Amino acid sequence: MEATMAKAINLALRDSLAADSNALIFGEDVGALGGVFRITDGLQKEFGDERVFDTPLAESAIIGVAIGLALRGFRPIPEIQFDGFIYPAFEQIVSHVAKYRNRSGISLPITIRVPFGGAIGAVEHHSESPEAYFAHTAGLKVVTPATPSDAYGLLRASIADDDPVVFFEPKARYYVKDTIDQAATVPLGKACVRQEGTAVTVIAYGPTVQTAIQAAREASKADTSLEVIDLRSLSPLDMDTIMASVNKTHRAVVVHEAPVFCGFGAEVAARVSHDAFDLLEAPVQRVGGLNVPYPPSRFEKLYLPDVDRILEAVDHVLAYG
Amino acid sequence: MEATMAKAINLALRDSLAADSNALIFGEDVGALGGVFRITDGLQKEFGDERVFDTPLAESAIIGVAIGLALRGFRPIPEIQFDGFIYPAFEQIVSHVAKYRNRSGISLPITIRVPFGGAIGAVEHHSESPEAYFAHTAGLKVVTPATPSDAYGLLRASIADDDPVVFFEPKARYYVKDTIDQAATVPLGKACVRQEGTAVTVIAYGPTVQTAIQAAREASKADTSLEVIDLRSLSPLDMDTIMASVNKTHRAVVVHEAPVFCGFGAEVAARVSHDAFDLLEAPVQRVGGLNVPYPPSRFEKLYLPDVDRILEAVDHVLAYG
Amino acid sequence: MRDYLPRCPLRYPGIRLSLVADVVEVIRAEDPVGRLFSPDGTLSEAARGELGLDAAALRDLYRKMVVIRRADQEALNLQRQGELGLWGQFLGQEAVHVGATLALRPTDWIFPSYREFGMAMCRGIDPAEMLTLFRGLSHGPWDPRRYAFAPLAIPVATQVPHAVGFAMGCRLKKTDEAALVTFGDGATSEGDWHEAMNFAGVFRAPVVFLCQNNFWAISVPLSKQTAGSIAERAAGYGFPGLRIDGNDILAVYAATRAAADRARRGEGPYLIEAVTYRMGAHTSSDDPTRYRLDADVQAWSAKDPITRYKAWLMGAGILDEGSDRAITEEAEGIGREIREKLLRLPVPEPGEAIYGRVYGNPPEPFLREREEFEASLEQD
Amino acid sequence: MRDYLPRCPLRYPGIRLSLVADVVEVIRAEDPVGRLFSPDGTLSEAARGELGLDAAALRDLYRKMVVIRRADQEALNLQRQGELGLWGQFLGQEAVHVGATLALRPTDWIFPSYREFGMAMCRGIDPAEMLTLFRGLSHGPWDPRRYAFAPLAIPVATQVPHAVGFAMGCRLKKTDEAALVTFGDGATSEGDWHEAMNFAGVFRAPVVFLCQNNFWAISVPLSKQTAGSIAERAAGYGFPGLRIDGNDILAVYAATRAAADRARRGEGPYLIEAVTYRMGAHTSSDDPTRYRLDADVQAWSAKDPITRYKAWLMGAGILDEGSDRAITEEAEGIGREIREKLLRLPVPEPGEAIYGRVYGNPPEPFLREREEFEASLEQD
Ligand SMILES: Cc1ncc(C[n+]2csc(CCOP(=O)(O)OP(=O)(O)O)c2C)c(N)n1
Ligand SMILES: Cc1ncc(C[n+]2csc(CCOP(=O)(O)OP(=O)(O)O)c2C)c(N)n1
C-alpha cells in the first residue's frame, strides 16, 4: 500500500497496540491532538485514553514513568516531541533505561520515539541530531528509518524487542510517500544496500539516505556508480554489510546531519579505516553538519550535507592518490 | 613545589578566586565539607560563603544558575560532584551553556568541574567517562589534565577563558604527587608529548596518560620506543601535535576509559586514519572501556584499559602487514 | 480526591479565586502584594488609587496593549503569507505583557519564554528586528544587555534557573535590581521550574516568578497539567504566591510592582500566577479545533483585557472616542511599519550568521573551518 | 521573610510540628491519615489502639529494629576492615525502615534510595547477598520481582518517577496494589522529584511518597536545602502531605498503612514526611566532624527510635528483660552470620558479571565482544 512515513509509523503504532494489550503510548500532546506531527492521530480514539494518553510537560518523568510502567509489565512507547527536548530526560535514559537490566535482570521493553533532524525551517532546538549521544551509551539500541516501509518494520521490531530502543524519526521525511508492506519484517541490527554500485560506498542513515540516493543518481550521469548503504540501526552497527560493500568499492563516504566532530560518522570512519585498511584506495570522507550549533533556518541548507557536498567527497575519494 | 593533583586544583581555584573577584565556586558540599574529594578544602573559610557556597541538591539548577550568574557578570565555577551526576544538567549544558552566546552574543565564562573516570572501587554511577557527549556538543570546550601541574595550568586557563569549559578531573589521579609550577601557563587546545618515542604514537588523555607512560616504560625494555601524547584538550582537538608524532611513527594507538563504541577515540582514529592515510603502516588501534555499562568495581580492572592491553595494541600495529 | 483541599481548587471554572482568598488570609499580615487585593482576589479600590499612575500613564497602558495586539496580528499575517516560519500569538495575554513590563524598572532584567513579543516591544526592542528570529535569520536578534531582556528560551522552563541565578548575582552585588521570569502553566511541570523555585527561596533571590496561566500547554489543558495549584506551590519553597486576574492590567501592574519592590528590599522571591487565556492557537502550526471548544474561547472573550480596561478608562473619563481612535490609527501605522521594515531587512552574511557568535575566544580549528566554509561559498 | 508564613517553619528546632498541626486542621475532614494524628502531630491514643497489632506483632517491630541496627553495625565493621568498599549507615532511621515496610503488603513494591538496607531485610532479602553490592560484586544482587523491592537508586530522586509509573500501571491493571517510594530530604530538591509528584497527582497513582527527612544531605543541612517545607508541598500537587515523628515506629506504621490503604481505594497519592535524624556519617567516606556539631547528634540520641519504643513496650508489659535479651542475642547471631556468609560468597564469573545482564536480546556484535573477552581471560 502507498503511505507516507508519518502514516507508516501511525500504522506501526496501531498494529503494535492491537497486537499487545500491554503496549502504551504517552507523551506531550499525543492524545486528542494526535501529536504535533499527527503521528499518533486517531490512536486515542481507537484505543482509549488509558492506552494513549497525554502527560504533563516533563520529559524526565515521561521516561521515568515509562520505566515504572515497564516494571509493572507494560510495553511503553513514550514520545519525545522534538529532538531538542530529549535532553531533560538524558539522566533517566543514560542512568536507568540503558542500565536497569544490568542491575536488575529485568528487561525494559521501552521504545522512545523521537522526531529528529533538520531541513524543516524550524526555530532553534527543533532540528537537532542527537543520535551519537545515545549510540555511545551501552545498553541502548538506536534505530532510524529512511523509508516508510522501514519506518513501519523497524518500529514494529523495536517495540517487539525486549531491550530499550531510541527510535529516531527523520521528521523532514515524514510526508514522503512510498509503498509499504506490513507483512515484511525488518530486523534490528541489519543495514541494507539502498542502491547497488561499484565505485564508492556512501554510508547514510535516516534523513541523509535520500540525499545519498540523489547523489548516486547525479553521479551515475557521470558514469560514477555509487553504492548507497542505509544503516537503519546505529547501535548495534552492521559492519558486515558495510564491509561487503567496501570490499567491492575500496572507497567510502559517510554522511549524517549531526556535526562531524565526534559524530556517529567518526565511529563508522574509524571502523572502516581499521577493518578495510588494506583495501582502501582513499581515506574515508565524512560529510556532515558544520561544527556549530544548528544555525537559523535560513542557513540550514549551508549547514546540512547535500548532494553537492556528497559528490565533492566522492570526487575526492575517487581522485585520491 | 610538590603537590597532588587535588592540591593543584585547590590552588588553581584559590588563585583564580584571588585574581578575579567575580569568580564564584558553588555546588553540592563544596563549602564547609570542602567537597567530597576535598578539592575546595578551605576555600569557603578563605573567601567567605558568598563566593564559595553549597547549593541544594539539583544539578540542572546548579548549571542553570551558573548561566544567570554569568549574565550578571560573574565567572562561575560550578562543581558537579561525580561524572554520573552530570546527566540531570545535560539540558542546561547542551541547550544553553553551549548555545547561549550563539543566540545572545554574551560569553558565558563558566567552568564546570567534574571528577571523572574509574579505578576507585566505587559503586555504580561514580566511575563514568562522559567526555564524548560534551566533545560532540559544539560551543563547549572540553579539557582534562593528566598531571598536577597541567591540572593547575589548564584549570587557570579554563577559568580565564571567556567560553564555557567542561573540565574533567581524573579522580583516580587526585592523590598522585608531582612538582607544579604556578607560573607556567598551559594554553587550551594544545596537546603535549609526554614521552618521546619513534615506533608507535600512543594518544591518551586524563586518567589513561599514566597508563600509557607505564606501557612505554614496559615497551622500552623490549627496545620498543613509544611516543605518548597527552591531548589535554579534547575540544578543540590538537591534530598538529598528533600528526607531528604520527609523521615520525606511522603508527597510532588511542586510549581512553569510556566504551570504545562512538567514544572520543573514534574521532581521533577517524582523523588520524584520514590525515595520515599515506603514512600509516597499520590501522589505528583503539583501546578503551568495554561496550557495557561500567561494571561492579571488582571487575573494573578487566573493563579498563591497562598496560597489557595497550602493549597488545602496540604489538598489533608493529606486527601488522 | 481532587477536592480534598478546599484551599486548592483543582479545576478552574473561569477565574475562581477562592484559593487566592485563602492565600491572602494567610499572608496579608506581612505580604505587601496580597494586601493590595480583596479577599475575592480583585485589586482593591484603595490599591487602585495608590498606583500613582496619572491619566496619561493609565492611557499609555491601554495604548501599549492596543499596539502590541496589532503587532501580534501583523506577525500572524506575515506568517500566513509565508514571510515568517512560525508565529505564536499572545492574543488575550496583553494585560500581562504590558502590566508586568511597565511595573518594572527598565534596568530589571526580564527572562522571557517564547511568547513574550509584547513584553519585548514594551522594552523598546525593534519588533521587525525581533521578527527576524521567526524569519530564520537569527537565533537572537537583540542585545539582551541593552534592553535587560534575555534571549527567548524555547526549551520550556529552562529560563527559570537563569533568572534565579541572575537575581542571586544582583543580591551578591548588593544592588537594588530585581529580575522577572515569565513562563506558562505547562512550564510549572518541568523539573527546572521546581529546582529554580527552591534555589530562589534558599538564596532569597530578588526574583519575581510570573506564571502566565493561559490554561493550555499546546493541546494539554491545565486540568491534565496538574491536580494541584500553581500559586499554592510557592509556600512549599518558603515564599508567597498569589493568584491574580491576569486580564486586569492594573492588577498585574500592582502585583508585579509590589513583588519587585519587595524583592528589592531583600524580602525574597514572589510567585504571581496571572490567570489569563490563550485566545489563539498555540502557534501557527497548531490546530486548536482538534482539542478545544469554540465556546470556551468565546466565554473568555468576554474577559478580554483590552475591552475591559477600555470600558473602565472611558467610565473614569480618562479615555474618549477621539483619543481611542488616534491610538488605533497609531497601532495601524506601527503594524504597517513592522511589515515594511521586516521585508526590507537584509539576510546576514552566512559565515557570520553561522560561525560569528559561537565562541568568544574561537579555537584555531574552528577558525580554519570557518575560512574553508566561506571559501567554499565563494566557489559556488 | 523566612517567617512570613506561620504555617511554614523554616528551621526545624528538633521536631517542630506546628506545620503538621495546620495540615491536619485542613485535611482532617477527609484525610484518613491525618485523622490518626493529634493536632500536635503525635499518633493519637485511639489510633494506637486501632492498629490491630497484638503483643507478638508489637514485639516483632521492636525485634526487627534491633536486628537491622545490628546488621547495619556489622556492615560498617566490614567496611572498616576493608571487606566492603563503602557503607551508608541508617543508624537512627530504623523506625522508618521497619514501620513503613511492615505496614505494606508484601506484594506492594518498594522503590528505595540507597540507604534502605533495613527495609530490604524486612522484605526478606538476604543481607549478606545484598552486601555484595557494596563489595563490588554486583550492581543488583536480588531479583526485584521476588521481593517487590526495586534495585537501589544511587542517582538521587531518580527512583521517584519509577514508583509513580509503577503505580500508574497498577491503576491501569485495576489491581489493589500500592507502591511506596522513599527518598531523603535532599532528594526533594531534584527536578525528578517534582515531576514525579505532579504526575502522581494528575494520574491519581496509588503511591505513597515517604520522605526520610534526616536533616542532612551529606554536609548540607535542611535549612540550606530548602526555605520551604516538604510535607507542605503535596498540596501544590493536589494531594495531602503530613509531617510525622519518624522516630515513632507506630506513627510511621499507622501513617504508611493508612496512606497505602487510601491509595488502594483509588484516592490517590500521599506524601509522608517522616522526621528523623542521620545519626551516623553520610557514608563511610564521609567525615561529619567537618560540618556538624556533636551536640546536635547528642540531642537526637535522646529521641532514639529503639530506646523510645522499648520503653513504651516495657511500660505496656509487652516486653520484658528476658525477651529483650533473647532478641539482642538473636541479633548478635544474625550479625555474625552476615559476616561469615558474606566472606564465603564466591566472586561471580567475570564474563557473566560484565556482559550477562546488559541485554535481554543481545546483538551479534555484543555477543562476539563477550566471546573475545572471555577468550582473552583464558589466555592470561
Ligand atoms: C522542554 C520542552 N519540551 C517540549 C517543548 C514543546 N512545547 C513548546 S511550547 C509547549 C507548551 C508550553 O505550554 P505553557 O508552558 O503553558 O506555555 P504557553 O505555550 O501556554 O505560553 C510545548 C510542549 C518545548 N519547547 N520544550
Ligand atoms: C543526582 C545525584 N547527585 C548527587 C549525588 C551524590 N549524593 C549522594 S547522596 C547525596 C545526599 C542525599 O541526601 P538525602 O536525599 O537527604 O538522602 P540521605 O543521604 O540523607 O539519606 C548526594 C548529594 C547523587 N547520588 N545523585
Ligand SMILES: [Mg+2]
Ligand atoms: Mg499555557
Ligand SMILES: [Mg+2]
Ligand atoms: Mg537526608
